[in-house]
Amino acid sequence: xxxxxxxxxxxxxxxxxxxxxEHFDMRNGTIPQPRDGEALLKVRYISLDAANxxxxxxxxxxxxxxxxxxxxxxxxxxxxxxxxxxxxxGDIVFGDTGWQEYAAVPAKxxxxxPKIEPMTYLLSxxxxxxxTAYFGLLDVGKPKVGETVVVSAAAGSVGSIVxxxxxxxxxxVVGIAGGKDKCHWLTSELGFDAAVDYKxxxxxxxxxxxxxxxxxxxxxxxxxxxxxxxLAQMNNNGRIACCGAISQYDGAPSATGPRGVPGLIVVKxxxxxGFIVMDYMxxxxxxxxxxxxxxxxxxxxxxxxxxxxLENTPQALIGLLAGENRGKRMxxx
Amino acid sequence: xxxxxxxxxxxxxxxxxxxxxEHFDMRNGTIPQPRDGEALLKVRYISLDAANxxxxxxxxxxxxxxxxxxxxxxxxxxxxxxxxxxxxxGDIVFGDTGWQEYAAVPAKxxxxxPKIEPMTYLLSxxxxxxxTAYFGLLDVGKPKVGETVVVSAAAGSVGSIVxxxxxxxxxxVVGIAGGKDKCHWLTSELGFDAAVDYKxxxxxxxxxxxxxxxxxxxxxxxxxxxxxxxLAQMNNNGRIACCGAISQYDGAPSATGPRGVPGLIVVKxxxxxGFIVMDYMxxxxxxxxxxxxxxxxxxxxxxxxxxxxLENTPQALIGLLAGENRGKRMxxx
Numbered sequence: 001x002x003x004x005x006x007x008x009x010x011x012x013x014x015x016x017x018x019x020x021x022e023h024f025d026m027r028n029g030t031i032p033q034p035r036d037g038e039a040l041l042k043v044r045y046i047s048l049d050a051a052n053x054x055x056x057x058x059x060x061x062x063x064x065x066x067x068x069x070x071x072x073x074x075x076x077x078x079x080x081x082x083x084x085x086x087x088x089x090g091d092i093v094f095g096d097t098g099w100q101e102y103a104a105v106p107a108k109x110x111x112x113x114p115k116i117e118p119m120t121y122l123l124s125x126x127x128x129x130x131x132t133a134y135f136g137l138l139d140v141g142k143p144k145v146g147e148t149v150v151v152s153a154a155a156g157s158v159g160s161i162v163x164x165x166x167x168x169x170x171x172x173v174v175g176i177a178g179g180k181d182k183c184h185w186l187t188s189e190l191g192f193d194a195a196v197d198y199k200x201x202x203x204x205x206x207x208x209x210x211x212x213x214x215x216x217x218x219x220x221x222x223x224x225x226x227x228x229x230x231l232a233q234m235n236n237n238g239r240i241a242c243c244g245a246i247s248q249y250d251g252a253p254s255a256t257g258p259r260g261v262p263g264l265i266v267v268k269x270x271x272x273x274g275f276i277v278m279d280y281m282x283x284x285x286x287x288x289x290x291x292x293x294x295x296x297x298x299x300x301x302x303x304x305x306x307x308x309x310l311e312n313t314p315q316a317l318i319g320l321l322a323g324e325n326r327g328k329r330m331x332x333x
Numbered sequence: 334x335x336x337x338x339x340x341x342x343x344x345x346x347x348x349x350x351x352x353x354x355e356h357f358d359m360r361n362g363t364i365p366q367p368r369d370g371e372a373l374l375k376v377r378y379i380s381l382d383a384a385n386x387x388x389x390x391x392x393x394x395x396x397x398x399x400x401x402x403x404x405x406x407x408x409x410x411x412x413x414x415x416x417x418x419x420x421x422x423g424d425i426v427f428g429d430t431g432w433q434e435y436a437a438v439p440a441k442x443x444x445x446x447p448k449i450e451p452m453t454y455l456l457s458x459x460x461x462x463x464x465t466a467y468f469g470l471l472d473v474g475k476p477k478v479g480e481t482v483v484v485s486a487a488a489g490s491v492g493s494i495v496x497x498x499x500x501x502x503x504x505x506v507v508g509i510a511g512g513k514d515k516c517h518w519l520t521s522e523l524g525f526d527a528a529v530d531y532k533x534x535x536x537x538x539x540x541x542x543x544x545x546x547x548x549x550x551x552x553x554x555x556x557x558x559x560x561x562x563x564l565a566q567m568n569n570n571g572r573i574a575c576c577g578a579i580s581q582y583d584g585a586p587s588a589t590g591p592r593g594v595p596g597l598i599v600v601k602x603x604x605x606x607g608f609i610v611m612d613y614m615x616x617x618x619x620x621x622x623x624x625x626x627x628x629x630x631x632x633x634x635x636x637x638x639x640x641x642x643l644e645n646t647p648q649a650l651i652g653l654l655a656g657e658n659r660g661k662r663m664x665x666x
Contacts, residue, residue: 060600223595242595256589262556262575265607267393272605274598 006031007310008100011071014056017251019321024071024314032104039087040104041077043097045306046313047123048320048329049074049157050221050246057249061276070098071313075333076113076122077103087112094122099313101333124157124328125291125302132243132277133161134287137219138169139280140241140273145170147216148235150207152198152226153246155182157328160190162219164300167191171217174210176203176226178323185326190301204229214238222247228258234268242274250321303327339364341433342646344404347389350584352654357404357647365437372420373437374410376430378639379646380456381653381662382407382490383554383579390582394609403431404646408666409446409455410436420445427455432646434666457490457661458624458635465576465610466494467620471502472613473574473606474550478503481544483563485531486554486579488515490661493523495552497633500524504550507543509536509559511656518659523634537562547571555580561591567601575607583654636660 006029013023034040051060052073058064065072075097079087084107087093095110097103113122124130136158143149149166153159154175163186166173175186175195183195194210196203203226207215214235220227223245234240248254265272280287294300305325307316313331320329339362346356367373384393385406391397398405408430412420417440420426428443430436446455457463469491476482482499486492487508496519499506508519508528516528527543529536536559540548547568553560556578567573581587598605613620627633638658640649646664653662 220595227595228590240595242598244599245596248596254592257561257592257594258590259587261590261594262553262560262573262605262607263578263581265575265605266577267607267609269607269609269612271607272595272598274595274600274602274604276600276602279602 004031005029006100006102008070008098009310009313011056011065011067011069014067019053019056019250019318021314021318026311029100031102034081034083034104036083037108038104038106039082039084039091039093039110040080041093041095041097041102042080043075043077043101043103043333045076045120045123046097046099046310046331046333047074047076047128048313048316048325048331049128050244050249050321052317053249053321054244057253061278070100072096073099073313074123074128076119082107092119092122094127099310101310120304120306120328120330121302123330124304125161125295125300126288127328128277129157129328130161130291131280131284131287133158133165134291135277135280135283136241136243136275137162137165137217140275141217141219141239143169143171143217146172148172148174148211148213149217149219150174150176150211150215150230151219151221152176152230153221153323154186154192154195155326156221157325158243159219159221160186160303160327161300163192164190165294166217167193168294168299172211174207176207182326198226204232207233217241219243220245224248224254224258228260231258231260231264231270234264234270236268238268238270240270240272242272246321305329306332308332337364338362339433339435340643341403341431342643343402344389344398344400347398347400348583352386352389352583352651354647354651359644362433364435367414367416367437369416370441371437371439372415372417372424372426372443373413374426374428374430374435375413376408376410376434376436376666378409378453378456379430379432379643379664379666380407380409380461381646381649381658381664382461383577383582383654385650386582386654387577390586394611403433405429406432406646407456407461409452415440425452425455427460432643434643453637453639453661453663454635456663457637458494458628458633459621460661461610462490462661463494463624464613464617464620466491466498467624468610468613468616469574469576469608470495470498470550470552473608474552474572476502476504476550479505480549481505481507481546482550482552483507483509483540483544483548484552484554485509485559485563486656487519487525487528488659489554490658491576492552492554493519493636493660494633496525497523498627499550500526501627501632505544507540509540515659531559537565540566550574552576553578557581557587557591561593564591564593564597564603567597567603569601571601571603573603573605575605579654638662639665641665
């Protein structure tokens with residue numbers, strides 16, 4: 001057991017502006033003893049998510065991460081020992097393990113996962129990313145055959161799956177991503193009909209060219225200016241699925257919101273709906289059946305971005321917020 | 334037939350900023366001859382609506398009103414002669430008559446109305462205002478017994494009915510209106526549980542006191558700062574019914590939108606939905622049955638604000654945009 005040492009990454013300071021390495025510190029903690037109802041976990045993969053940054057602000061769907069505690073984060077872990085009847089040594093679980101090598105977590109906060117290969121799929125296509133894409137697009141966005149679906153952060157963990165599901169469902173798919181390489185990857189590898197590079201000038205105009213018939217479903221991962229540009233190009237009775245607002249997380253709160261709210265929402269009869277994937281967990285198997293069959297047939301490609309070493313977790317998150325990942329980013333502990 | 338003269342009010346100039354009397358002019362036109370399929374109408378009551386102002390901008394659910402044409406507007410009129418088999422002399426109709434004494438309108442653009450007393454109810458509780466309140470609150474807002482419903486422009490034509498329907502449906506109702514008198518009227522006469530005077534300092538704080546358990550349904554007539562204040566106080570899974578944005582109509586387009594979009598929509602899993610009452614016209618009778626029974630039982634009070642004389646129509650709209658009306662404002666021609 002690594003001679004009893006539990007390497008941990010602490011959030012030592014809550015960022016007021018941009019997140020940097022100075023907000024984290026590493027320490028050698030001890031391996032905890034599980035109490036009744038808990039399992040002792042060895043963390044295998046830590047999930048990096050834009051939401052990690054939002055948790056530092058507070059005002060999200062979970063309690064804020066406090067300074068000088070182990071940084072919170074979802075992970076895939078193996079049960080080392082258990083004081084809960086529901087879990088046994090060798091089980092694979094998903095839960096908020098935090099950024100550390102070992103964690104003792106109440107079994108009721110853990111989800112037992114099937115043993116699949118590669119295990120990383122439990123964080124990507126069959127994990128939060130895949131389920132978020134599935135329910136957000138199909139349940140909130142409600143795309144119909146032939147409609148135009150636009151997704152932002154399209155090369156990211158959720159966006160890359162959203163666009164592929166939309167394509168499978170017979171929609172015209174436009175991705176918004178940063179950089180020529182990502183955009184080329186979306187159209188050449190993932191089957192998007194078009195891609196807009198938000199780093200290459202005005203999104204509004206490029207989007208107009210890529211989606212000349214307007215937007216029926218916009219899957220929003222970013223908020224801000226891109227939300228505004230899409231809102232202005234929505235068709236009547238369109239749907240905006242609000243999944244996240246990564247453009248707003250890493251810095252001070254924005255002093256303004258997107259223009260056109262609520263005026264355009266009225267005249268275009270739009271439905272703008274936020275969702276949190278946790279609310280869909282009862283319907284998880286429904287999603288997994290579809291996702292597994294699409295992966296098996298090759299219709300859905302899985303892209304992962306795996307970084308090795310717990311010590312690289314802060315930089316992995318900082319880079320994710322800057323948009324450097326392609327597909328689901330995680331750290332192999 | 335008034336010696337063949339048809340008094341008309343023209344929009345002579347499209348306002349860039351605030352609407353004023355200088356944007357209108359009156360002229361003596363001629364009474365038109367109805368063509369095949371048209372009816373000649375004598376206009377009885379002209380409806381004043383915040384939307385009239387929005388139509389001057391364009392970018393609404395109808396074509397923009399052009400300068401140097403008769404100002405557009407809904408009205409209740411009597412058929413004088415008809416060249417359409419569906420309409421006969423003496424019929425009462427609703428349609429876009431424009432601001433004038435006589436109009437020849439294609440019958441397919443007119444709705445034949447029942448002959449009820451007072452006729453003005455066809456513009457207020459049984460007209461666009463009542464139907465907008467009914468479908469917007471019940472179909473879009475979906476209030477449940479015991480929930481808190483907040484409505485802005487609460488003393489207006491739509492808001493005053495929204496609040497009363499919410500009360501009838503067993504909700505706690507908070508109205509936002511301008512001025513002590515209106516607020517007192519909402520609570521003492523219409524049965525609102527509380528009222529917030531937006532002219533009396535910070536809406537956010539007063540709303541917090543009036544709706545201490547947060548907001549489940551916000552019926553938005555105004556947009557802008559009040560939208561922002563309500564958004565910030567929505568409960569999880571709340572609904573915002575976007576009916577209009579009167580704060581945004583009378584002036585240059587706003588350079589910013591409300592803060593918290595889309596961030597709060599995500600974390601609170603809100604549904605923000607725009608609607609146009611015209612989309613509900615097939616279900617009109619369903620609404621009328623309920624509205625009539627509530628009016629008959631005294632549960633729903635009808636408030637009208639009737640101004641006499643076609644020549645006063647411009648000032649009636651200017652005053653409505655400044656919030657001077659209580660209940661449904663119309664002009665008796």
